[in-house]
Amino acid sequence: MDLHLFWFALLGVLLTGYAILDGFDLGVGIVHLAARRDDERRVLMNAIGPLWDGNEVWLVTFGGALFAAFPRAYAAVFSAFYLPFMALLFALIFRAVSMEFRSKHDSAAWRRFWDAAFCAASTLATFLMGVAVGDSMLGIPIGPGGDYAGGVLDLLRPYALLVGVLAVATFAMHGSIYLYLKTDGELQRRIHGWMWRTFALFLAVYVVVTAVTLAALPGATRNFAELPWAWVVVVLNILAVANIPRAIHKGKPFGAFVSSACTIAALVFLFGVALFPNLIVSSSDPAWSMTIANAASSEKTLGIMRVIAFIGMPFVLAYTSVVYWVFRGKVELGTSSY
C-alpha cells in the first residue's frame, strides 16, 4: 500500500478508536447530571474510572501520528484552531481533574461543583471536536505558506456548530447505552429512558446534518463516483442506526452498543472519504489545500513509523482488550474507586 494512503488510513483508525472509546466516556460526562443522587453519580464516574485515561491516549496518539506523518497539516490545523483547541485543552484538564477529585472530599457543595464541571467539560470538549470536524468538511482559509489566514469567528460557522451538536448528541447516546450495560437496579431502569431520549436527539440531528451535507457540500460526496464500494458503508451506517432502537427494544443493550460504535465508525469513515485526498481543504485556493502527498513527511520517516506501528499496534490492541476484560461487568464501588 502507498505509504501516504497507509498513514491516512491509520489516522482514520486512530480517530475511529478514539471516537468510539473516548466517545462513551465523554458521553457519560454529558449525561452525568441526569443522575440525581450522590451515590448514582459515583457509579457513573466509576463506570468509566479505569478506562477514560487509556481512551484519551487514542487522541494523544492521533495527534502524535498527525504531527509525525503530516507535519504541515498538523501545524496548520493546530495553529488555525488556536483558541478552540486551547478551550478543548482546558475542558480536558477540567474533566480529568473533576473525576480525580470529586469523591475525595465529603461535602455536598464540593461534589456538586465537580459534577457540574465534569458535565460541562465533557460537553464542551465533545462539541469543540465536532466543530473541528465540521470546519474540516467546509474547508478553512489556508494561505500559500501553509498558515491559517482567518480569524476565530471564521471557524464558528453554522454548519460547523451543527456538527458540534451532532457530536454531543452521538456521544450522549453512546455513553447512555454504555451506562446501561454497566449498571443495574433502579438506576439502570432510569438509564433505559436516557437511551431512548438521547437516541431521539441523535436521530433528529443526524438527519438534519445529513440533509445539509448532501444539499450544501457537493465536495463531500464527490469521491463516491470513484469509490462505489463506499456506498456499502453508507448502507451499513443506516442499518447500524436502525439497529440501535431495535436492539434497545429487544432488550439487547450490547447489540445497541455495538451498533452505536459502528455508527460512529461509519461517520468517521465517511468524514475520511469526504476529505480524501485532502487533509485540509483551503477555502482560499484549492491549490493551497494540504493533501496526503504535499503535507507528508519523507517516505523514509513514513516507512520507519509504519514499522513502529506494525510492532506497536498489536500490543496496544492486546492490552486494551486485557484492560476491558479485567473491568468487564457491572460497576462495583470499592476502596480504590473514585
Add this chain to the structure above:
Amino acid sequence: MDAVLLARLQFAFTLMFHYLFPPITIGLGLLLVVMEGLYLKTRDIQYEAMARFWTRIFAVNFAMGVATGIVMEFQFGTNWATYSRFVGDVFGSALAAEGIFAFFLESGFLAVLVFGWDRVSPGMHFFATVMVALGSIFSALWIVVANSWQQTPAGFHIVGTGAAARAEITDFWAMVFNPSSMERLVHVLLGAFIVGAFVVLSVSAFYLLRGRHLEFARRSVTIALVVAAAASAAEVISGDSQARTLAATQPAKLAAFEGLYTTAPGGTRLTVVGFPDTAAQRVRGEVAIPGLLSFLVYGDWNKPVAGLDRVARADWPPVPLPFQAYHAMVGLGFLFAALMAVALVKRWRGTLFQARWLLWTLVFAVLGPIAANQLGWVAAEVGRQPWVVYGLLRTADATSKSVPAGQVLASLVMFGVIYALLLAVYVFVLNAKILHGPDEAAAPPAATTGEGLLAAAGSLTGHGGESLTSGGEPGGHAERG
C-alpha cells in the same frame, strides 16, 4: 509584549508545571516495583500495604501528568507551527513511538495498577506495575531523544530553503543515538528516581515524627534511602560526563553555564559562585577554583576551555539565567548526595529513626530535587538559545505566524488561572491522602501482626523494637486516623 516572547513564556510555564509530575511518576514507579516485588517474594502484608499506599500517591501524580501533558503535545502545533513543520519528519517518529509504545502501555496498565487490586492475581498485578513503570521510562526515553536531537542534531539533512526549510531523517538510529541523547536520558531518569525516593522519604519521615504507621514508614524509608543514595551518587558522575560532551557539541552553552566570556590561555577556572555581567563580559563576586574546569572537561589542568568570544555575538545564549540555574542544580545535587550519605550511615547504625532533626530535614528536602529537576531543564533549554534546534532554527523564527500575540496572552492567562487551581486541588488531595495514611484494614488480626512487625522491626533496625514501644505505636494511628 511580542508573540514570540509570549509563546516562550507559555511553553516554559506549562512545561515547568507539567514537569512537576513526571519525575515523581517515574521515580515512584521504580519504588512500586521494588515494594511489590518484595511483597511477592516474602508475602509480607506490610509490603502490600506499602505498595497500595504509594500507588494511591502515584495515581494522583499520574493523573496530573496526563492532564498537563496533552497540553504540551498540542502546543507544538498551536504555538510553534514553523518549528513543527521543520522538525516534524525527525521528531515525528520519536513522538509516534512514544504514543504507541509508552502511552498506551502506561495508561492501559495503570487501570489494573490502581483499580485492579481485587480483580487480578498478585502476579498479574505485579506485571501491571512493572509495565506502568516501564511505560513511564519509555516516555522519558522518546521525549529526551527528541529534545536531545534539538540540542545535538544528527542523522538528518535539510530540504528546502528559507521559511520552507525542514529537516528530513536520513538515519533513524543516528537520530536516536545522537551525541547527547543517552547521557541526557540517564541524567533525567536518575533525577526522577531521586525525586520519587525523596517523596517517599518525606512522607515517611513525617509519619515517623508523628509516631504513626511506624513500621510502614521505617521500611519505606529504608527502600527509598537506598534508591536515593545510589541515584544521587550516580547523578554526580552522570553530570560530570555530560560536561565533556557539552564542550564538544554545545560550547556556547557550556560557556554560559560557567560564565566564560573570554577564552584565556592556560587552565580554565571552575566558578563556584558568582554573578555574570554580560555588559561588562565578566563574572562579578566570583569564587573560583583555578584550572578545575579544564581538568573536568579535558582531564588536563592547562588546556583552555572555549569562551563566548569564540561564538558570534548573535548566537550567544543569555548568560545569567543558565549560569545561576546550572550552579543551583549542581549545588543541590551535591547537597542531596551529602544528605543521603549522612542518612545512610545513620540508618546503618540504627540511629536514623531517632534523629528528629534529620527526619525534619527529610520532610522538607523533597523540594530540593524537585527544584533541581526544574533548574536543570531551565539551564539546558535557555542555554540552547537563541536556537530552538541548535545551529539550524532560531526560536524567533519558529512560532505560529497565524496566531496573534493577544490570543497567546489570553491562553497564557487562562493557563495561569487553571494551573493555580489545579495546584491547589493537587496539594489538597495529596495532603488528604497523606494524612489518611496507608490502609491497615486489610491486615490480619492485630495480635499476630503486632508480633510479626515487632520481630521484623527488631531484626531490621536493631533499635527498632525499643522505639516501637516507647513511641506508643500500637493503635496510635487508629486514634488519629
